[in-house]
Amino acid sequence: MIYTFEIEGLVVQTGDIICTSNGKPDILPGEFWRLVGRLVPGDVDHVMMYVGPEGRCVEAGSRGVITFDVPDSIWDAERMARQRGLLFDTFYGIASPLEGQGLTENEEAEMRTTVASYCLAQVGKPYNLNFLNAETEDTFYCSQLIYKAYQQVGIDLNTGLSIEQLPGTNSIVYPQEIWGECMHRRANGKRELS
Template identity: 75%
Template sequence: MNTMIYTYQINGMPVQTGDVICTMNGKPDILPGEFWRMVGRLVPGDVDHVAIYLGPDGRCAEAGARGVITFDVPNGNWDTERMARQRGLLFDTFYGVVSPLDVLGYSDEDEVNMRITIAKYVHAQVGKPYNLNFFNPETEDAFYCSQLIYKAYQSIGIDMNTGLAMEQLPGTNQIIYPQEIWEGFSHRKLSLNPNAVLA
């Protein structure tokens, strides 16, 4: 069981235990990636999928087609083809990192304890099935990607539901979207320009 805070870099971006990895569905240059890009168009915003960094090394967790699983990001590179088999053939493109605890003013000790609590929560959900009922983010019997992050942060008293909804579809504000996790908290987007400074 993870009782430490780990650090790592993914595509050159630093992450710590509990940070949220944001991706866009699909990878334009491979055929399965095109399918996932079309799925991603149904979700508001650029961010279609989220996973969580646990550590050590490249160990992450996510809720996807195979339910809640852990997987490894090899050598700090988000290589979607290389990771596809362990992730249930999910093809996506790395977008950025959300660090929800940044700039919230917690003491270092409190932040460490919160990150450990988040990691323990996520570890306890591994093996649970995928939640197809996006309107029920409060269940802990099954999870979709952003619901797993939402519930993990709810365990430390942070509510990630900002009320984002699909236009003209009543009730969709109950859904926890990857985009609202991105927009609602401190985040860093991967720059496509290698010489640019990351914000």
């Protein structure tokens, strides 16, 4: 089933990707996560999938692959911190890999169901600390989970982005790649493609 929800004024559907920036101003744990985010290229540091119903999402974080709920359509990192393993982040926008693909309504619904089912089937698996191995399905980091889910429907979200000074980092799937590769909407509601 395809669910629809609203987060910070943006409509999301099952299979859409919620993008955030690490950190939340004015609280100490938020400052810690902001420093962690500086290690990741680009403005988008973390991604997760909206699956529904209501505000239900799936993410790979410090506690491994988990589900959590966005309460009352508001991205409130402090309120969600306990269920998300004390991750403090700021809502950035929504990325939609299927938007603009020229799919029929039925094709899109089937793909949305497939990627959401894939993510839900990974719940309980541990966090992947080996960022260079994006192909494993035994452990997951955030953008790797999204990348592997969309591989199931023939969409490759790894653009080969790398950190210039570090050879081999093009095998890492970065959150910024997913944001840049998809149609997306910033928190201001504007649709764009990087």
